[in-house]
Amino acid sequence: MRENDENECCCVIFDLDGTLINTEAIVDEAVVSTIKTMKKSVSEREIFDAAEDCRGQRPLEASVELCEKLSLHDVVKPAELLTKCGEKLQWDGIDIPDMPGAVRLLEFLKRKKVPMALATSTSRKELEKKMKSTGRTSDDGNHRGDLLSYFDAICCGDEVAKGKPDPEIFHLAMERLGVKREDAGRCLVFEDTPHGVSAAKAAGCCCVAVPSLRREKFDMYKGADRVYHSLMDIELEDFGLPKFEDWKEVKTVEFVKEDGDASLSSQTRKYERFLKLDAFLELTGPVIRGFGRGSKMLGIPTANLDVVPLKQQIDKLAPGIYFGFAKISSGKHKSTGIHRTVMSIGYNPFFNDKRKSIEPWLLREFEEDFYDETLSVLVCAYVRAECNFTTVENLIERIRKDARVCEEALDLDLVEGLDSWKHWFEDDV
Numbered sequence: 001m002r003e004n005d006e007n008e009c010c011c012v013i014f015d016l017d018g019t020l021i022n023t024e025a026i027v028d029e030a031v032v033s034t035i036k037t038m039k040k041s042v043s044e045r046e047i048f049d050a051a052e053d054c055r056g057q058r059p060l061e062a063s064v065e066l067c068e069k070l071s072l073h074d075v076v077k078p079a080e081l082l083t084k085c086g087e088k089l090q091w092d093g094i095d096i097p098d099m100p101g102a103v104r105l106l107e108f109l110k111r112k113k114v115p116m117a118l119a120t121s122t123s124r125k126e127l128e129k130k131m132k133s134t135g136r137t138s139d140d141g142n143h144r145g146d147l148l149s150y151f152d153a154i155c156c157g158d159e160v161a162k163g164k165p166d167p168e169i170f171h172l173a174m175e176r177l178g179v180k181r182e183d184a185g186r187c188l189v190f191e192d193t194p195h196g197v198s199a200a201k202a203a204g205c206c207c208v209a210v211p212s213l214r215r216e217k218f219d220m221y222k223g224a225d226r227v228y229h230s231l232m233d234i235e236l237e238d239f240g241l242p243k244f245e246d247w248k249e250v251k252t253v254e255f256v257k258e259d260g261d262a263s264l265s266s267q268t269r270k271y272e273r274f275l276k277l278d279a280f281l282e283l284t285g286p287v288i289r290g291f292g293r294g295s296k297m298l299g300i301p302t303a304n305l306d307v308v309p310l311k312q313q314i315d316k317l318a319p320g321i322y323f324g325f326a327k328i329s330s331g332k333h334k335s336t337g338i339h340r341t342v343m344s345i346g347y348n349p350f351f352n353d354k355r356k357s358i359e360p361w362l363l364r365e366f367e368e369d370f371y372d373e374t375l376s377v378l379v380c381a382y383v384r385a386e387c388n389f390t391t392v393e394n395l396i397e398r399i400r401k402d403a404r405v406c407e408e409a410l411d412l413d414l415v416e417g418l419d420s421w422k423h424w425f426e427d428d429v
Contacts, residue, residue, distance in 0.1 A: 008186065009187065011186070012109055012114055012117075013170060013174075013188070013190070014118055014151075014190045015190060019192040021102070022315060027085075027089065028051050034088055035070065039070070039075050042070055054066055055213070056165075056191070056192070058164075059123075060079065063079070097316065101233075101234070108245075115152050118151045119169045119170055121169075123157055127156055131146065160172055170203035186206075187203075190208050192209070194221060207224045208234065229318065232275065233318075233320075247274070248273060248276065250409055253272040255269045273383075273405075274382065277382060280379060280421060282378055287303045287304065287371050287372060305358040319346030319347060319356070321343070323405065324379045325338050325341055325380070340362075340407065341363060341406075343358065343377060344361075345357075376424075378421060
């Protein structure tokens with residue numbers, strides 16, 4: 001345990017599924033397809049909603065709750081449902097992606113010698129299946145090592161008598177890290193489900209929630225000490241831990257705190273900033289019609305891309321605001337060149353969208369729309385989380401400030417690594 005002031009966090013405890021690795025979609029698909037074959041009268045949406053509510057529990061406990069919520073007792077018993085879902089969940093050969101920002105956070109805490117534990121509802125046997133590969137490689141080709149190697153202690157669901165929302169697994173994690181119960185408030189826990197948050201708080205820990213549930217269910221996280229939209233937005237210094245060192249300030253653009261932006265550090269920021277992605281990401285597809293508000297309501301025309309065929313790529317990105325470059329690679333606008341671009345990926349909380357969208361704003365004027373033409377976007381840097389605004393004027397000002405961050409960062413050559421993408425800038429232009 002590190003020697004810290006009494007109000008500083010001395011260790012960090014992580015949940016696994018939905019917090020560090022993106023297994024939720026895989027599990028949901030198995031649950032929906034299994035139950036649908038048993039009870040055709042229940043809709044996929046009902047099953048999905050019920051499965052969301054059961055997240056964070058040990059598998060058998062989740063099965064019991066699913067059977068109750070969906071009235072399945074006449075067709076299947078909880079243990080049988082668990083077995084049938086498990087038959088569809090063959091982890092061998094499945095590439096389970098890390099959650100955006102997970103490896104960055106783990107590597108930084110490890111480098112700063114912050115003790116870490118894993119507290120997962122997954123059994124030891126299932127954990128070994130999920131982590132079967134001996135090494136992990138990032139998109140940029142750098143060896144990451146085994147995800148479990150970051151932890152000083154690993155606690156599994158079959159090592160405790162009661163699962164989350166009971167606090168027992170967090171008591172076990174603290175014990176293995178050498179933390180006394182009376183110091184629980186100095187343990188920082190990262191969780192993605194309401195059950196996990198309840199367990200952490202019952203253990204007396206400080207808890208950060210990074211919700212895996214839909215935005216309309218965010219009220220279920222009121223018990224958390226802080227709610228972030230992704231691991232990219234964590235401000236470790238707010239908890240007495242070392243501050244991330246990889247953000248770059250754009251000192252020509254002064255920072256102004258916006259209403260409703262809950263992701264900001266409690267420490268005052270003087271300048272706007274951005275975070276260069278470890279690996280740039282290319283998104284390519286035909287331009288589709290969006291919500292019809294970019295040009296008409298905001299005066300900021302966006303060239304929307306379809307989320308469905310790009311799902312694998314955008315799952316690597318946290319919802320938020322990014323910048324980079326774009327080019328039109330087919331159609332009559334093909335020869336217009338490379339354009340600086342600010343892009344929103346997510347749910348636009350100001351408009352309370354229910355489905356995810358990809359909305360690049362090319363920072364140049366076009367005389368006409370270019371629907372159905374192929375757009376290629378090179379995503380280079382993360383600017384901020386999505387946030388709500390009190391007025392549409394505040395939203396417009398924030399978007400235009402994002403554009404200034406993009407322009408200044410690129411004008412001042414603050415984004416490294418573009419040389420390795422020379423082929424992208426030279427092709428089809």
